[in-house]
Amino acid sequence: MASHRKSRPTGPRVAGIRTPALATAALTSVALLSQTANATPSDDRPTLEEVEKKVDDLYRQAGSATEKYNAAKEKTTKQRKKVDTLLDDVARRTQKLNDAREELGSFASAQYRTGASVPETATLLLADSPQDYFDQNQLMNRLTGRQKTAVDDYVTQQSETMKKRREATESLETLTDSQKDLKTAKSTVQRKLATARELLSELTAEEKARLAAIEKQKQQEAARKAAELAKQQAAQEEAERERREEAARQQESGSGSSGTSDGTGSSDSGSSTPGTSTGTKAEKAIAFARAQIGKPYVWGATGPGSYDCSGLTQAAWKAAGVTLPRVTYDQVNAGTTVSVSQAQPGDLVFFYDDISHVGLYIGDGMMIHAPKPGAYVREESIFYDGESSIYSVVRPA
16 A cells, blocks of 8 residues: 655754744744843943943032031031020020019909909909900009009010010921931932942952042043142242332332331331231141041041041131131132132132032142042042032132
8 A cells, every 4th residue: 555644855954843944043043042141231231431420420419418418417406506595595484474473473362361352363363465454444543563563574574485485486396397407418428328339339350440540540630730730820929929029129229219118118028917827827727637637538527537528628727716617518608719720728629510529728739638438538639520620719718
């Protein structure tokens, strides 16, 4: 009997695949799957430059939040003192009110013993508004001078006590709002710093090495800019010295002909005193800041073991006998603004549009500052984050 099975096609075949078209599709799928499997997860990761920018932004945002925290903390402290003072005042006034009430009570007792006008005096003591009651002429006419004084004192004490109680209540509400702001700012700082640390922890050893190299290049560029500024300032100082010498020669020439050189000379020496005083204070501030080099940056810290940026500048100028506000955006208004080229040792250098960082200028394009979390107080170029990051330079009053 003849077989009814179809003959098998000749030629090579892939096991389990019976047609060339299906074989081609399968091989293509295998290749694509292989490519997908070989793809590294790092393709979706940000570049090192992106990580660096993100971390820098987070540190700046943390710095800005730190200044808001400092402001909220300072406001909370002041508000708490105000509330305590008001509550003490309310307590004193309440005692005076009680004393006035007792004096009125003595009149009521006396009237009760003599049997005169008991209901009217008792009504007075129970009334919410004694003055309204005493406006009745018939009762006012029966009051002695001493009784009238006691009533007036009672009414005054009651009014002032109620006013102070309202002030204390409002201050307590403001204190509560300040405490909420303080908590929010603290949470923001902690969140920004945690995100920055997480990003840095995900870097490989090679990436960290590359990041360090990028940072070194930035430092070298900052140092170059500082040297340029130092050279510019030196040229300005030399030109100013020559101008003064020329003015002195002309003055000597003129005074020599009139024979009044002694009086003129004494006038010149007196005019330099204010500058000398300012210079001495700046030297003290710089000496203090220099002694803090190596201490850690801690947000919200004002010393002596650690500092944030504005805490350091405030402490430095305090050592020189000058009181600065606590936060950067108040310190920026605590003196005279000058150009970067006119910066002198002791001036405050502010950074970024939100004025979230400050350093103490020490000359030659350099400053001492508390940079950021994880870093230490150090000497560094004012161009450490680029020239565009400098907001202003202020000479404390």
